[in-house]
Amino acid sequence: MLKSLSxxxxxxxxxxxxxxxxxxRALPLTSPALCAPSSAAVRPxxxxxxxxxxxxxxxxxxxxxxxxxxxGPAVSCGCGSLHTEGDKAFGDFLSDEIxxxxxxxxxxxxxxxxxxxxxxxxxxxxxxxxxxxxxKISVTFNVxxxxxxxxEEEAEQGQQQQKxxxxxxxxxxxxxxxxxxxxxxxxxxxxxxCHFPEDEVSHGEGEEESDIFSIREVSFQPEGDxxxxxxxxxxxxxxxxxxxxxxxMDFLADRGVDNTFADELMQLSTAVEHQEYIKxxxxxxxxxxxx
Amino acid sequence: xxxxxRNLQKVVPLRRxxxxxxxxxxxxxxxxxxxxxxVVCVDNRRMQQINNTYRKKxxxxxxxxxxxxxxxxxGKLPCPLHRDELNLGDIFLGVEFLMKQCQEDNLxxxxxxxxxxxxxxxxxxxxxxxxEEEWTEMFQRESYILGEYNRLTGKHLEPLTKRCSQDS
Numbered sequence: 001m002l003k004s005l006s007x008x009x010x011x012x013x014x015x016x017x018x019x020x021x022x023x024x025r026a027l028p029l030t031s032p033a034l035c036a037p038s039s040a041a042v043r044p045x046x047x048x049x050x051x052x053x054x055x056x057x058x059x060x061x062x063x064x065x066x067x068x069x070x071x072g073p074a075v076s077c078g079c080g081s082l083h084t085e086g087d088k089a090f091g092d093f094l095s096d097e098i099x100x101x102x103x104x105x106x107x108x109x110x111x112x113x114x115x116x117x118x119x120x121x122x123x124x125x126x127x128x129x130x131x132x133x134x135x136k137i138s139v140t141f142n143v144x145x146x147x148x149x150x151x152e153e154e155a156e157q158g159q160q161q162q163k164x165x166x167x168x169x170x171x172x173x174x175x176x177x178x179x180x181x182x183x184x185x186x187x188x189x190x191x192x193x194c195h196f197p198e199d200e201v202s203h204g205e206g207e208e209e210s211d212i213f214s215i216r217e218v219s220f221q222p223e224g225d226x227x228x229x230x231x232x233x234x235x236x237x238x239x240x241x242x243x244x245x246x247x248x249m250d251f252l253a254d255r256g257v258d259n260t261f262a263d264e265l266m267q268l269s270t271a272v273e274h275q276e277y278i279k280x281x282x283x284x285x286x287x288x289x290x291x
Numbered sequence: 292x293x294x295x296x297r298n299l300q301k302v303v304p305l306r307r308x309x310x311x312x313x314x315x316x317x318x319x320x321x322x323x324x325x326x327x328x329x330v331v332c333v334d335n336r337r338m339q340q341i342n343n344t345y346r347k348k349x350x351x352x353x354x355x356x357x358x359x360x361x362x363x364x365x366g367k368l369p370c371p372l373h374r375d376e377l378n379l380g381d382i383f384l385g386v387e388f389l390m391k392q393c394q395e396d397n398l399x400x401x402x403x404x405x406x407x408x409x410x411x412x413x414x415x416x417x418x419x420x421x422x423e424e425e426w427t428e429m430f431q432r433e434s435y436i437l438g439e440y441n442r443l444t445g446k447h448l449e450p451l452t453k454r455c456s457q458d459s
Contacts, residue, residue: 209331211298242293246307259301 079290087288094285101278110275111267115256124276126269130256136181137255141265143273146174148198172269175216178257181223189224192252193217196266213262215248293327294318300334303386306401313405317412320439323368328415329381330408338385353392353451354407355383356414363417365428382411402448409436410451420452 113119113128117139120127128139147170173196181189197210219234237245252258294314298305310330318324333341335351343349345357359380360369371377384407386400393400410433418429433450441448 209297209299212301242296243308243311246296246311249307253304258304259298263301 081290083290091285091289094281094288098278098281098285101274101281105274105278106271110271111264113261113264113268115261117256121272124272126272128265132255134183135255136179136183137257138179138181139176139257139265140179141174141176141269143172143174143269143276146172146269146273148173170270170274171266172273173266174269176265178252178255179221179223180255187223188220189222191219191221192248192257194252194257194262196262212259215245215252218248293324295327295329297329297331299337300332300386302334303332303390303400305332305386309401310404313401314408316440316443317405317409317436320436320443321412321416323379323412323416325377326369327378328412331381331383332386333383334387335385338383338388341383351385351388353385353388354411355385356411357381357383358415358417360417365417365419365425366432367417379412379415382408382415384408384411402446405440405446406437406448406451409433409440412436426452 110119115130117128117130120129124144125140125142130137175193175195178192178194179189180192193216194213195216196213215237217234217236219232221229221232237248294311296307296311296314298307310332314328314330315324318326318328338351338355339349341355342352345355357380359376359378363369369376369379384404386404389403389407390400392398393403413429413432413436418425418432420426420429430450430452433452437448437450440446
């Protein structure tokens with residue numbers, strides 16, 4: 001028998017405030033993005049290496065961890081930068097990786113959003129804009145940190161690998177901000193902070209119980225201002241009257257932001273993320289090889 | 292807590308506020324406002340999956356009810372001992388399936404959702420339609436609920452049991 005939805009939601013509301021802040025920003029193990037040292041667990045280590053190499057250390061002891069002698073002979077190309085055997089291997093690895101990623105890239109062109117949305121790209125940030133009878137609706141999202149971590153339990157990994165070595169598709173599910181601006185009240189826009197609940201996207205064929213996307217916060221913000229004004233009252237949907245929440249969802253649906261839109265946004269974001277990843281690998285390869 | 296509404300599909304555009312208002316009206320008529328209720332809108336693929344898992348019927352359908360209190364006597368409200376038991380259970384609405392029916396019969400989707408939800412709530416309250424006696428009992432209850440609903444809203448809705456007595 002299905003577990004009761006309304007009971008499960010009661011429990012989930014309490015948990016969500018804790019988990020969203022800690023897990024949503026964590027880089028996944030399966031993420032194609034190269035792991036920047038952003039997690040708290042990595043920082044102390046990198047910092048301790050830096051301290052060992054710091055010439056200003058009071059003890060005067062310097063183990064010379066980063067000296068060239070320990071890294072193999074330097075190769076010169078006349079550019080004045082350091083080149084090591086490690087760099088060469090790194091460059092070769094990147095070339096192979098780029099080839100592989102291009103192979104699995106579904107299409108060179110980005111998927112189209114239905115509903116007459118215009119696309120504006122600025123690096124990892126994507127903006128979709130459309131106008132409906134005097135109203136401007138813009139949706140902004142950033143593909144950085146948009147791939148949720150894999151929830152596969154270690155105990156299940158053996159089983160998972162036996163399932164024909166199928167790799168689970170990486171799906172980008174970024175938070176997105178919807179900004180609705182009315183012509184006659186152009187000073188302020190109504191701004192919705194939306195997100196894809198994690199249990200919907202990560203468990204695949206389970207008994208998912210979350211909406212495809214949900215509204216997290218709503219506030220009025222100065223029109224076109226990229227900075228979030230903290231002095232504006234912000235409506236948090238965690239403890240909101242559900243009838244009001246449904247009206248807000250219907251309001252967005254009337255402006256083209258519904259489940260279909262959210263699904264297409266997910267596909268677009270996944271394609272952009274992959275494109276940016278390949279571009280990053282190419283830039284990294286050029287940087288390492290000094291091309 | 293009230294009604295937990297979930298829209299897990301993208302095939303049918305839904306008005307969430309209207310659906311919630313209609314479900315709240317039905318709860319009011321039945322005097323079950325203090326009980327929680329889950330209403331989940333799904334497409335044919337998901338409905339078929341659930342129907343196959345729980346009823347061994349590999350096809351989509353209009354509505355499936357999962358009562359929190361099993362073996363209730365029809366017409367008797369549950370007597371919860373704890374706050375957690377103030378719960379009727381969940382109703383899965385096959386909105387894609389229903390939309391197709393509505394298009395064929397030229398019916399309004401949201402009115403149909405109300406009729407189907409009334410049918411689903413009756414199941415959560417212990418009503419069944421496996422024997423003729425049960426069918427009559429359920430039909431009478433649905434007729435009462437929708438009669439009250441029509442009186443309050445000026446609509447002209449009829450029970451689902453009358454049209455379709457073999458399923459859900």
